[in-house]
Amino acid sequence: MEVKWAPNAFVRLVLPLMAGILTYLYFGPELPVLWPLLAVLTAAFLGGQLWAARRPGPGATDAAGLLALTALYVAGLTLTQQATESRAPDHLYRFGQQIEFYRAVVDDYTVLRPATYATTVRVSAVRVGGRWRPAVGGIRVSIPRTDTLPVPRYGDVWLVRGAPAPSKAPLNPGEFDYRRYLHYHQIYHQHFIHPDQYQRIAVEPPSLLRAVAMRAARAVEGVFRQYVHARREYALASALVLGIKDDVDQQTKQAYANTGTTHIMAVSGLQVGLLFGAVSWLLGLLPGRRGPLFRLLTALLGLAVIWSYAFLTGLSASVLRAAVMFSFLIVARATDRQTSMYNLLAVAAFVLLCYDPYLLCDVGFQLSFLAVLSIVYLQPRIARWWEPKEFCLDRQRPWQPPLVQKAWKGLGVALDWTWQATALSLAAQVATFPLGLFYFHQFPLSFLLSNLVAVPISSLAVYVGIVVLLLKGLVGLVGLVSGGAAHALDYLVQAVAWVFECMIWCFNEYIFLIGRLMPGALVAGIHITAPQAWLIFAVILALLAFFALKKLSWLITACTLLGVFAGSRVWAARQLAPDEQLVIYSIPRRSVLGFWQGAQADIVTLDSLALSETERTYRIVPGSIQRNARRVSYWPGWRGSPVPARVAEPGLLLLAWRGRPLAVLNGRLSGATRPVPGLAAVVLRRNARVNPEEVAAVFGKAPRIVFDSSCKSWYVARQDSVFQAAGFRTHDVALHGAFIVRGGP
Structure with a gap:
């Protein structure tokens, strides 16, 4: 072809x-x-x-x-x-820890966390050696969340005391590389700012348009807060229509992730496409739909609706991507250009990448374009596999009663709609499947059943939610003329908002129902490398070429690539099987050891307190997925664990693992302790009160001194220099990440 x-x-x-x-x-x-x-x-x-x-x-x-x-x-x-901002001669990197103060402006939304506010600031000047100098750079900042501390707002100008730290690399095996994520957004530093370290000195938004848009988004969110009374439904309403997910609880987020419907809560192409479809349908009802003037007017109206919606959602990145894509589609229709959807997608991608090349690394950008590309190519082809209307029409007979014939016809329409939606969902999954495995390490087998009901209901809910906003705006306009009329019209707003809330409740309950009925439908814990993801893409492309060209060589190519993929998995498992590691994890305020043997592990918390779900999910599980672990056991305390250990004296625990002994100190060393040679490391926990001479007398200077995460920062700063001056090698897991000891003598 x-x-x-x-x-x-x-x-x-x-x-x-x-x-x-x-x-x-x-x-x-x-x-x-x-x-x-x-x-x-x-x-x-x-x-x-x-x-x-x-x-x-x-x-x-x-x-x-x-x-x-x-x-x-x-x-x-x-x-x-x-x-790449870090190449600038006046970037923050050039000043290091010499920065005494810096001036910066809040340049992003504020994320509300349980104990902190998190946002991004852009630096404009730094003070070094008593002199102010121009500087550039982004800093991801966190400040304590208190009742008296105001929420950081876009455009707030801060004067901050102290120097930011370079963003940290992942601290534990397999952990999400947040540093790389920040670098892709031109943020190279992080800073935890105490309330007495900063002061707001002005309000100067980097973009006045975005500042107004973000305020408009919060004002519109207030409408949902006023009319949607249930907390969970209000949170979903804000996420569904505006993309504001601050109040969506973790249980709800997990339920949507497990059923493959997370995209419902992300304002992007779905919502913009629904608006585009609604505008096109309404304009199609007008008489005299011909001529260049009509096309121009409809294009202007379509662009106005789409970009107004983007404005009301705060001009978020995902909505802007979708708005750009549909804008090119509208312009192409208005100019009556016979261009293909592939070309329109390429134009949109070209413009966006010229604006910000790092968008290519954005997961949302990748998923959006791949899903649309796959839908454009595959959805019509999958839909042609079966013709529901033809199927039902073939079963109509002249002798059947009219009611039965109408029933067959109605069934055909319903089945056709269901099959078209199924084809669309399948098409979107084909292209995004490898990325889902690579980024999220899971695949929800229930995605088809979940999306088939949840997406239509949520799509209708988007329309109803927008109607609520329009009616509320109408109430405000009428209120300028007549307070009584506005009060009466407000009852209509309440009625529509009640319908809106019921629809959100319905699709949300359906998502949870699917999760309860199909608990094993989520295939989780899948780890594939980037080359393996490329191999899966290559297999998919080869199969598509085979079905399109009907040439056996493409099927052979697909099978060969699939064999290479399977071989890479087998080779990785073979390499991992004999691998033995003792991992001292970096988990704030915790003492956690991991004993790995191939794909099996025993995770021991020395403080005898079980790890929380958050600690396991973000600190331990990524490494387990990376190793394709088949068994991971968690032990609160070493006494019940299968790890051989003994208490040599109060405050001193000796562990023997795969021929590598390890000592854990959380108190003093008595003078009567016998020498213990051949240790791999000496772990100091809970600010162990020891000095280099005592440690050298018992263990020698060969083992590495490891400060685990239960040690305070002031203690590590003091003891690290003392031990290094005495000739010891040291490692701080809170700063340099997990410490790994390989098995074997």
């Missing part, structure tokens, strides 16, 4: 741009300044185009095309290099 590039020109352009961005992400630090090379290639391309125009022929055209693709590849490299 020949690929037709003419209607898909931008597909050819966006691919080298993406390749350049990916190249910079892996090899960027080693590359020189690239914009001179881009300028040379651009000039060469323009010259090649002029030459090809004067000497028409395939050779000249191919040369010009090759130059264009090369220039776009280098453009991707250059754009990403220019967008």
